[in-house]
Amino acid sequence: MNITVIGSGYLxxxxxxxxxxxxxxxxxxxxSAERIGQLAQxxxxxxxxxxxxxxxxxxxxxxxxxxxxxxxAAQFGEVHFICVGTPQLPGSLAADTSSVEAVAxxxxxxITRDCLVVGKSTVPVGTAARLAAMLARLTPDGVAAEVxxxxxFLREGYAVQDTxxxxxxxxxVTSARADAMLRQVYGxxxxxxxxxxxxxxxxxxxxxxxxxxxxxxxxxFINAMAELCDVAGADVVTLAxxxxxxxxxxxxxxxxGLGFGGGCLPKDLRALQARAHELGVADSFRFLHEIDMINxxxxxxxxxxxTELVGGSLDSVNVAVLGxxxxxxxxxxxxxxxxxxxxxxxxxxARVRVHDPKASDNAAELAPELDYAPDVEKACxxxxxxxxxxxxxQYREIDPGALLAFVRRPILLDARNVLALDxxxxxxxxxxxxxxxxxxYSDPVGDLVxxxxxxxxxxx
Numbered sequence: 001m002n003i004t005v006i007g008s009g010y011l012x013x014x015x016x017x018x019x020x021x022x023x024x025x026x027x028x029x030x031x032s033a034e035r036i037g038q039l040a041q042x043x044x045x046x047x048x049x050x051x052x053x054x055x056x057x058x059x060x061x062x063x064x065x066x067x068x069x070x071x072x073a074a075q076f077g078e079v080h081f082i083c084v085g086t087p088q089l090p091g092s093l094a095a096d097t098s099s100v101e102a103v104a105x106x107x108x109x110x111i112t113r114d115c116l117v118v119g120k121s122t123v124p125v126g127t128a129a130r131l132a133a134m135l136a137r138l139t140p141d142g143v144a145a146e147v148x149x150x151x152x153f154l155r156e157g158y159a160v161q162d163t164x165x166x167x168x169x170x171x172x173v174t175s176a177r178a179d180a181m182l183r184q185v186y187g188x189x190x191x192x193x194x195x196x197x198x199x200x201x202x203x204x205x206x207x208x209x210x211x212x213x214x215x216x217x218x219x220x221f222i223n224a225m226a227e228l229c230d231v232a233g234a235d236v237v238t239l240a241x242x243x244x245x246x247x248x249x250x251x252x253x254x255x256x257g258l259g260f261g262g263g264c265l266p267k268d269l270r271a272l273q274a275r276a277h278e279l280g281v282a283d284s285f286r287f288l289h290e291i292d293m294i295n296x297x298x299x300x301x302x303x304x305x306x307t308e309l310v311g312g313s314l315d316s317v318n319v320a321v322l323g324x325x326x327x328x329x330x331x332x333x334x335x336x337x338x339x340x341x342x343x344x345x346x347x348x349x350a351r352v353r354v355h356d357p358k359a360s361d362n363a364a365e366l367a368p369e370l371d372y373a374p375d376v377e378k379a380c381x382x383x384x385x386x387x388x389x390x391x392x393x394q395y396r397e398i399d400p401g402a403l404l405a406f407v408r409r410p411i412l413l414d415a416r417n418v419l420a421l422d423x424x425x426x427x428x429x430x431x432x433x434x435x436x437x438x439x440x441y442s443d444p445v446g447d448l449v450x451x452x453x454x455x456x457x458x459x460x
Contacts, residue, residue, distance in 0.1 A: 001025070001184060004077035006070070006103050008035055010159070010263070010332070011120060011152055012083030013044065014051060018163040019081075020058035022188050027076045028066045036066045047331040047358045050160040070103070074110035079181060081150075082119045088267040094274035095267065097123050104131045108138035111145050116181045119149045122208045122268055124275040128172065128201040148178045149201050151208035156262065157329030168195045172204025212268040213288060218253045219260050220294040226256035226435025227301070236435030237417060256435050258341070258389060258415040259298035261326035263334040266292070299340045301434070302387070302415045306345065309411050309432060310385050315349040318408060320383035322376065323390020325359035333362045338389035341415070343367050345387075355379035357392055380406045391416040400427035 001024050005016035008030035016028040030036050038045050042059035044052045058064030067073065073080060084099040100121050107117060117135060119128055132147040139145045149172035154162045169186055173179045179198055183190060190196050222243075226236040236256040244251025260266065269288055276285040310317050319342075326336035333339050336359075346352045346369060353371040354363060360372045373379035376395070380386055380403055388395055396419060404410055410429040414421060421431040 001181075002076055002078050003027070003185065004029060004073040004080045006030075006073060006080060006082050006107075007084035007099075007121075008032070008039060008045075008066070009083070009085055010046065010048070010156070011154065012081075013039065013046075013055075014048065014154065014159045014163055015081060015083055015120065015152070016064060017051060017054040017058050018160065019185070020061070020064035021054055021164065022186075024063065024185070026058070026064050027073055028064065029068065029070060029073045030066070031068060033068050036068050040066045047329075048159050049157060049329055054160060070106040071110045074107055075112065077115060079116045079118060079185060080107060082117065082121055083152075084121055085263075086121050086123055086267075086271075087263075088270060092274065093270035094278075095122070095124055095271040097121075097127055100127065101131070101134070104134055105138065108135050108145065111139050111143055114144045115146075116178055117145055117147050118182070119147070119205075120152045122151065122212075122264070122271075123205055124271060124278075125202050125205045125209075126275075128205055132174075132201075146175060146178050147201070148173045148182060149204035150182060151204055153208060153211065156327060156332055164189070165192075166194055168197060170197050170199065170204050170207045172199055172201040174201065209268045209272045212265050213272050213291075215253050216260060216265050216269050216295070217288075217291050220291040222254050222256045223259055223298055223434075224294050227297075229256075229435035233437065234435075235437045237433075255417060257298070257391075257417045258302060258337045258434070259295040261335040261337045261340075262332060266295070266335050298415075298434075299337050299344065302341050302389075302413065303344045303348065305432060305434075306385055306387060306413050307348070309413060309430070310409070313349070314345055317350045317384045318382050319345050319350045319352045320380040320386045320407070321345075321352055321354040321370075322356075322379065322386065322388045322395050323392060324354050324356035324363035325390050328390055328392040329358075331356075331358040331362050333359050333366055336363075336390075339363055339367055341387065341389055342370055346370055353379045353381075353383070356390065357394060359390075377403070377406050383407045384409045385411040385413060388412065388414045388416055388419055391418045395419070400424040400429055404428060 003019050003024045004027045005012050006029045008028050016026050020026045035045050042056035044055055082100055082103050086095040086097055089096045128147055128149045135145040151170055171182045222240055229236040240254040243249050244254055269292055273285050273288050276282050307314055321342045323338045342352050342354055353373050355373045355376050364372055412424050412429050412431045414433045417433045424431045
């Protein structure tokens with residue numbers, strides 16, 4: 001099929017490359033000429049495992065091309081995927097859908113043949129119906145532009161895998177024709193056994209935002225239990241393992257730590273609250289505000305614990321921060337808990353030096369007041385405390401004994417609860433996790449905890 005993917009950010013770039021990998025002819029569209037030029041060379045504009053290889057293969061095969069023109073897209077595509085961002089509105093909890101609406105308007109003015117316009121962006125429920133009415137009003141007589149909604153469920157760091165081998169496909173459609181076209185788009189995935197769920201537009205719109213809200217709830221629950229464990233002398237890692245053995249609860253997302261961030265969970269949580277208020281059911285969603293507050297408190301708690309560990313004041317304290325991205329295997333620093341803690345400590349008087357394997361350049365643009373180091377050893381040079389804030393795999397492989405030679409004071413705060421604290425302690429470090437007993441936790445751990453750690457890396 002001829003497919004357009006409008007919006008070449010994180011979602012759109014991955015989707016375009018994967019659709020070409022499935023054998024479709026794909027035109028990716030974006031307003032940034034610089035980004036389009038980079039993509040046209042088969043180069044990924046951000047770090048995502050496996051994406052560079054897919055882009056290069058798609059471009060070299062001729063199945064994947066790029067343009068800055070919506071008019072080109074309208075002429076090219078049978079199916080148009082809208083993959084633009086819906087950030088949080090300034091001064092509001094609600095999502096900003098102006099980019100989605102602008103794309104729909106631009107397509108409508110240029111469409112000359114029947115087509116299917118498919119939203120993948122995460123939007124407030126009711127948006128698809130509004131776009132359908134807009135397209136019906138603006139498209140030329142005799143041309144039908146039907147709307148469908150096909151939410152994405154990508155985890156940064158696993159986006160290529162989640163697109164080519166998803167755990168489900170959701171198709172919000174209003175006709176058999178739209179359903180048939182989406183089944184054709186995803187034919188190889190459906191044939192491979194991926195569950196395909198046909199539903200209405202509103203249910204499809206709610207699918208992603210409700211999944212994110214539920215995951216956020218689970219994460220904040222175990223983080224609230226970590227706060228209780230800290231004051232009660234209990235161990236949240238073992239507690240999470242106990243809960244994980246209950247099949248009704250499960251272990252996924254049950255790793256206490258610094259909390260969630262990024263471009264999706266926080267803003268989707270707030271957008272769902274805003275839309276519930278607009279639809280008159282705000283009382284049933286008040287708990288989401290508390291989920292958000294628990295998550296925000298984790299950042300302040302880490303600053304407070306670090307301050308306590310270094311003697312009660314951050315003035316002239318050297319702080320080494322391991323991690324700037326909001327999660328591993330990405331260079332995304334949007335609403336990064338790690339970067340929020342680093343900047344808060346700098347504001348409180350500390351001298352902060354940050355290392356991240358992939359996100360330092362993006363972090364430096366957002367927080368230029370921090371120092372950035374090319375390696376872990378340089379970040380830890382003369383440090384009075386080391387903060388582990390993003391759970392990159394390479395940080396779990398650090399030799400704590402060797403790192404002693406670089407720091408001024410051997411103090412470690414593991415805000416992600418994934419390091420082997422007993423190994424650090426045996427090497428001579430003062431160690432602290434979040435919600436864990438003095439002495440910490442060690443490797444090897446139970447199967448459920450190990451699985452939870454892997455999920456912790458991939459989903460949060």
